[in-house]
Amino acid sequence: MLAEHRLKEKKMSYYNLAGKTLLVTGAETGIGRAIAIRAAKDGANVTAAGINNEGLKETLELARAEGAEERFLALVVDIRDAVQVQKMFDDTLLKFSRLDATVANAGVMIERRPFIESTHEEWHHVLSVNLHGTFHTLQAATRILRKQGQGGDLLVTTSSNAVRPGPQASSYVASKGAIHQMVRALAVELAPEKIRVNAIVPGLTLTPGTQNRPGHIERGIKNVPMGEIVMPEEIAALVAFTLSGEAPHLTGTDLKVDSGRTSA
Amino acid sequence: MKTRLSGKSILVTGGESGIGRAIVLRCLSEGASVVIAGINEEDISKTVSDAEADGAKERISAIVTDVTNSEQVQNAIDLTINNYGRLDAAIANAGAFCASTPFGEWDIDEWERVINVNLTGVFYVLHAAAKVLISQGEGGSLIATGSSTGIRPIPNLIPYTSSKGGVHQMLRGLAVEMAPHKIKVNTIVPGMSETRPVMTQQGYVEAGLKSVPMNEIVKPEELAAFVAFSLSDEVPHMTGTLLKVDAGRTSA
Numbered sequence: 001m002l003a004e005h006r007l008k009e010k011k012m013s014y015y016n017l018a019g020k021t022l023l024v025t026g027a028e029t030g031i032g033r034a035i036a037i038r039a040a041k042d043g044a045n046v047t048a049a050g051i052n053n054e055g056l057k058e059t060l061e062l063a064r065a066e067g068a069e070e071r072f073l074a075l076v077v078d079i080r081d082a083v084q085v086q087k088m089f090d091d092t093l094l095k096f097s098r099l100d101a102t103v104a105n106a107g108v109m110i111e112r113r114p115f116i117e118s119t120h121e122e123w124h125h126v127l128s129v130n131l132h133g134t135f136h137t138l139q140a141a142t143r144i145l146r147k148q149g150q151g152g153d154l155l156v157t158t159s160s161n162a163v164r165p166g167p168q169a170s171s172y173v174a175s176k177g178a179i180h181q182m183v184r185a186l187a188v189e190l191a192p193e194k195i196r197v198n199a200i201v202p203g204l205t206l207t208p209g210t211q212n213r214p215g216h217i218e219r220g221i222k223n224v225p226m227g228e229i230v231m232p233e234e235i236a237a238l239v240a241f242t243l244s245g246e247a248p249h250l251t252g253t254d255l256k257v258d259s260g261r262t263s264a
Numbered sequence: 265m266k267t268r269l270s271g272k273s274i275l276v277t278g279g280e281s282g283i284g285r286a287i288v289l290r291c292l293s294e295g296a297s298v299v300i301a302g303i304n305e306e307d308i309s310k311t312v313s314d315a316e317a318d319g320a321k322e323r324i325s326a327i328v329t330d331v332t333n334s335e336q337v338q339n340a341i342d343l344t345i346n347n348y349g350r351l352d353a354a355i356a357n358a359g360a361f362c363a364s365t366p367f368g369e370w371d372i373d374e375w376e377r378v379i380n381v382n383l384t385g386v387f388y389v390l391h392a393a394a395k396v397l398i399s400q401g402e403g404g405s406l407i408a409t410g411s412s413t414g415i416r417p418i419p420n421l422i423p424y425t426s427s428k429g430g431v432h433q434m435l436r437g438l439a440v441e442m443a444p445h446k447i448k449v450n451t452i453v454p455g456m457s458e459t460r461p462v463m464t465q466q467g468y469v470e471a472g473l474k475s476v477p478m479n480e481i482v483k484p485e486e487l488a489a490f491v492a493f494s495l496s497d498e499v500p501h502m503t504g505t506l507l508k509v510d511a512g513r514t515s516a
Contacts, residue, residue: 072302191478194478237498
């Protein structure tokens with residue numbers, strides 16, 4: 001079921017991101033960690049932000065193992081707090097002097113439960129992280145990119161659930177649908193400034209978040225035509241391609257790796 | 265960069281010019297073997313000699329192919345296997361454009377010409393290629409060139425936008441159907457791109473750019489870079505994806 005055997009060639013240093021500074025939220029685990037490490041391997045300066053310090057330390061260790069420690073800044077940040085988000089960007093500029101790309105990746109998943117049993121607390125919690133936190137992150141990043149006046153990249157991790165919802169996760173689906181459409185609107189609004197805005201659309205992906213939920217992968221894989229789970233490294237590779245500058249007019253695109261989930 | 269696609273054997277229809285040519289040259293530069301199935305002999309010669317000048321003589325072949333003729337399409341597939349031993353990807357890129365015409369004024373023959381090349385031609389190519397990929401049993405890629413007008417139509421181009429809309433949905437269906445065979449199926453979605461049909465139609469670019477948020481033309485090389493990435497072994501689960509580079513056209 002897993003893909004590792006089909007990720008034949010681990011040519012993970014293909015794109016040259018040297019000199020670029022990338023900020024990734026939710027970098028303490030899963031897709032965010034894979035993006036941060038891949039970008040570091042490709043030569044970028046990386047700010048890895050996360051709410052879980054233990055996980056961030058592990059991410060930092062992985063960067064160190066790649067010899068990227070000098071180009072790697074780990075920051076504990078709660079993106080629900082706009083003040084902390086601003087400080088995260090201030091610290092990034094202090095260390096790396098510029099910003100080229102921001103990946104608003106931090107998000108929460110929830111336990112599945114029927115709509116009528118979901119609570120207001122859960123609704124507000126999910127939206128405060130996935131929607132408000134993403135807004136804080138993108139707005140602060142946009143201010144910097146605009147000031148620099150050289151374009152740049154904004155990426156947002158949405159979900160294949162934003163395109164094809166699964167049941168019993170209405171607050172999660174709503175939050176991901178909202179940021180998915182926010183990406184599209186920002187792609188249009190920021191295009192004149194050559195700021196590119198793209199959505200990362202993972203299918204069912206092998207992360208601690210999906211692995212730690214009993215039955216989640218077994219249930220979900222039934223809706224995946226290829227019958228295989230997506231590896232975080234695949235998504236990280238697609239992000240590296242996007243940041244490479246090989247396609248300067250790539251904006252408003254769904255960067256989708258989902259084993260066909262949203263096609264069926 | 266020089267080896268990511270080495271060992272792969274790729275057929276590109278319409279590979280003699282525009283986006284197809286860019287894909288051919290990009291795949292060669294990454295080590296693939298490539299067959300151009302094209303219809304314009306002058307453009308074929310030029311692209312082949314450019315590839316040879318880049319040192320890819322052993323890895324480039326070409327065959328004159330009308331994609332509306334299924335026998336000729338089969339010949340192109342056969343040539344690929346004959347020359348390079350296998351097929352890893354087929355890129356059904358050959359397409360026909362048409363002159364801007366109000367709906368009531370279309371010549372029925374023009375409708376049929378465009379549908380035959382853009383929709384039936386894609387079917388012939390992917391159909392023949394899928395048989396090979398399935399029998400090889402090692403996955404592979406099927407790609408076709410759609411259009412941003414397949415998502416967001418331009419007026420007065422009904423045969424073209426209809427054909428491209430058909431391509432988009434054909435590939436979505438194929439992504440699902442081919443998934444159990446581990447065959448990736450993805451659609452190239454160019455925005456207004458720097459190709460001959462676009463650049464030579466009077467006033468087309470000026471009018472079209474007004475609906476492009478970034479207000480710039482897309483280069484064929486950008487699409488070729490995305491295609492090469494999708495063909496690589498770094499993303500075995502990237503299927504049913506739109507390889508869209510459109511400067512924001514379909515977002516607005």
